[in-house]
Amino acid sequence: xxxxxxxxxxxxxxxxxxxxxxxxxxxxxxxxxxxxxxxxxxxxxxxxxxxxxxxxxxxxxxxxxxxxxxxxxxxxxxxxxxxxxxxxxxxxxxxxxxxxxxxxxxxxxxxxxxxxxxxxxxxxxxxxxxxxxxxxxxxxxxxxxxxxxxxxxxxxxxxxxxxxxxxxxxxxxxxxxxxxxxxxxxxxxxxxxxxxxxxxxxxxxxxxxxxxxxxxxxxxxxxxxxxxxxxxxxxxxxxxxxxxxxxxxxxxxxxxxxxxxxxxxxxxxxxxxxxxxxxxxxxxxxxxxxxxxxxxxxxxxxxxxxxxxxxxxxxxxxxxxxxxxxxxxxxxxxxxxxxxxxxxxxxxxxxxxxxxxxxxxxxxxxxxxxxxxxxxxxxxxxxxxxxxxxxxxxxxxxxxxxxxx
Ligand code: LLP
Numbered sequence: 001x002x003x004x005x006x007x008x009x010x011x012x013x014x015x016x017x018x019x020x021x022x023x024x025x026x027x028x029x030x031x032x033x034x035x036x037x038x039x040x041x042x043x044x045x046x047x048x049x050x051x052x053x054x055x056x057x058x059x060x061x062x063x064x065x066x067x068x069x070x071x072x073x074x075x076x077x078x079x080x081x082x083x084x085x086x087x088x089x090x091x092x093x094x095x096x097x098x099x100x101x102x103x104x105x106x107x108x109x110x111x112x113x114x115x116x117x118x119x120x121x122x123x124x125x126x127x128x129x130x131x132x133x134x135x136x137x138x139x140x141x142x143x144x145x146x147x148x149x150x151x152x153x154x155x156x157x158x159x160x161x162x163x164x165x166x167x168x169x170x171x172x173x174x175x176x177x178x179x180x181x182x183x184x185x186x187x188x189x190x191x192x193x194x195x196x197x198x199x200x201x202x203x204x205x206x207x208x209x210x211x212x213x214x215x216x217x218x219x220x221x222x223x224x225x226x227x228x229x230x231x232x233x234x235x236x237x238x239x240x241x242x243x244x245x246x247x248x249x250x251x252x253x254x255x256x257x258x259x260x261x262x263x264x265x266x267x268x269x270x271x272x273x274x275x276x277x278x279x280x281x282x283x284x285x286x287x288x289x290x291x292x293x294x295x296x297x298x299x300x301x302x303x304x305x306x307x308x309x310x311x312x313x314x315x316x317x318x319x320x321x322x323x324x325x326x327x328x329x330x331x332x333x334x335x336x337x338x339x340x341x342x343x344x345x346x347x348x349x350x351x352x353x354x355x356x357x358x359x360x361x362x363x364x365x366x367x368x369x370x371x372x373x374x375x376x377x378x379x380x381x382x383x384x385x386x387x388x389x390x391x392x393x394x395x396x397x398x399x400x401x402x403x404x405x
Contacts, residue, residue, distance in 0.1 A: 001327050006285055006369050007040055008327055015329050015367070017288055019397040022329065025290065026365055028399065032291040032309030033389040034376045036068075036402075038076055040286035041372070042395075045080050048278055051255045055263040058273035062106055064241050065091040067279030067373035068287070072392050072402040074098030077282070083126070085241070085277040089116045096123065106238060106275065108155065108205070110176050117142050120150075127153045129203045129238065131178055136193055143196035153201035153238060154184045158222035162207035162215040162242070165320045171206025171219055178204070181226055188230055201271070202227055205240025208280060211252045213261040216242065220265035227268035237266060238275035245284045247370050248323055255281065280373040287372020289314045289324070289388075292365045294343065303338045305360055310342030311349040312382040314368065314375055318348035324368040326351060332358035340366070344383050376405060 002009045007018040015022045018037045025035065045061070052059040062083035065074070069091055074084070075098045083104025084095035095105055105125040107116075110132070117139055120128050130136050130152050143150040157178030162169045170177045179187075184202075187193060204223045206215055220239060227237060239262055246252045253261075262274065291309030298304070316322040326340060335356040342349040351368060360366070379387055389403045 001331065003325065003327075003369065007037060008288075008367070008369060010331060013331065015327060017367070018393060020393045020399065022290065022365070022367065025391065025399060026292060029389055029391055029401065031365065032289065032307075032313045033391055034287055034371060035290055035367075036070070036073060036287045036372055036390065036392045038392060038394050041073060041076055041283065042080060044282045044286060045077055045082060048255055048276070048282060049081070051259045052274070052276055055259045055274075059276065060104060060236070060273060061276045061278065062104065063282055064277050064279030065095060066377060068283040068375070068377055069094050070376065070390055070402055070405045071098050072400070073283065074100065083275075085279075089113075089119055092116070092119060092123065092125070102126070106153070106203070106277070108203070108277075114138060114142065118146075121146055121148055125151070127151045127200050127236075127238075129153045129155045131155045133179070133183065133187055133193075136187060136197065140193055140195060140197050148196065150197045151200045152197050153199070153203045153236070154179055154187070155203045155205070156181060156184060156223050156226060158204055158206065158219040160206055160215045160218045160222070162210055162219075163212070164207045164209050164244075167320060168209060169207040171204070171215065181222070184226065185230065188232075199232065199234070201234050201236040201238055201275070203238035203240060203275070205242060205277065208242050209244040210242045211244045211250070213253045213258060216258070217261050217265045220262060224266045224268040227270055231270065234271040236273050236275045237268070237271045238277065239266070241277040241279050241281075243278055243281045245280055245370055248325060282373075284370040284373035287370075287375060289368040289371035289375055290365060291342075291368075293360045293362055295362055296338075296360065302354070303336060305338045305340045305357065305366075307340060307342055307351070307366065309388065310344035310383070310385065311346065312344055312380045312385050313342070313388045314351075314371060315378045315380075316374055317351050318346070319378075323352065324370055326355065326357070327367050327369065328358050328360055329365045330358055330360060334358065344385070
């Protein structure tokens with residue numbers, strides 16, 4: 001049970017994540033915890049940037065903070081030149097504090113409050129990506145009050161069906177996100193909406209954990225045609241995030257294929273650069289969720305490994321039925337079927353059902369891979385449990401506690 005591509009290996013009977021002996025780690029820090037590798041994060045970010053730069057347009061990669069807003073993670077990405085895609089006042093302030101310049105921040109979301117719009121204006125961010133006519137009116141009013149001009153981009157709803165979990169598909173007529181093409185064109189014509197706003201771009205984001213590129217290509221063609229139709233010079237086209245990762249070794253479009261799809265579908269010429277908003281692709285594989293065994297039990301037809309991490313700490317398995325690969329701290333060829341469950345009082349508090357797994361006992365531990373995105377950022381204190389700690393292996397191989405987020 002190793003995944004060298006994810007830095008998960010066994011050496012001398014000890015489970016490791018890149019340069020870190022996980023047995024040492026759990027002696028030093030309380031579990032459950034998130035462990036991030038700075039090296040893996042930088043590698044993912046650089047890979048994405050290099051691919052983005054290879055398609056013949058200027059580009060800016062704005063990391064979607066919702067995937068992982070940990071300050072150390074953001075500082076690392078800021079140093080590599082990434083911008084940020086934020087969706088709240090909290091994320092905007094966190095991005096700025098971590099050193100992401102306002103000129104590289106886009107603000108998305110259907111429900112921006114007036115105070116959040118004010119803050120975005122005060123900080124003079126790259127763009128507020130608007131999702132309704134009402135929002136545009138509010139921004140224009142607020143900008144007028146401040147005697148400023150707001151940079152805005154329309155988020156288009158391209159009405160495509162992005163095949164992914166239904167909770168994270170966002171680009172069809174059923175979804176609350178974005179605006180229709182005709183509404184955007186009509187808004188552009190209403191001069192009174194633009195006294196204190198400047199249209200700087202168009203954006204689209206059709207969903208997350210997208211494994212193939214069919215819907216992405218369709219959506220990008222629609223946004224490219226819209227750019228051509230409005231025929232105004234734009235600073236950018238923002239193609240959103242959404243590129244999937246291979247949680248279980250399944251086939252997923254590569255970053256290179258994704259960039260080829262962008263280059264092929266975005267044929268408009270009246271924009272200066274392409275903005276990308278990846279979250280998962282940058283952060284997921286750089287993190288593990290580490291949890292210790294409390295006890296095992298058998299009941300009727302099932303065997304359970306009960307661990308100290310629960311669905312409050314790591315929600316993806318119970319919320320989306322996500323199957324993250326699980327690695328035990330001990331190797332054995334003697335496998336039995338176990339369900340791996342947490343302490344939270346819900347049947348959904350389950351990381352894997354009937355998984356062939358070695359026999360573990362108290363204080364053994366296991367790790368879930370690809371936990372660097374939408375892990376800690378979705379944790380809660382349900383059941384009044386504490387939040388999990390976050391630990392970073394820095395470039396020197398040192399272990400640093402980087403909690404709180
Ligand atoms: N841009 C916008 C406007 C978004 O709404 C999102 C994600 C992203 C970018 C980043 O998407 P990514 O590259 O990470 O796929 N909690 C869910 C994922 C929710 C994604 C929400 N929006 C999960 O754990 O799968």
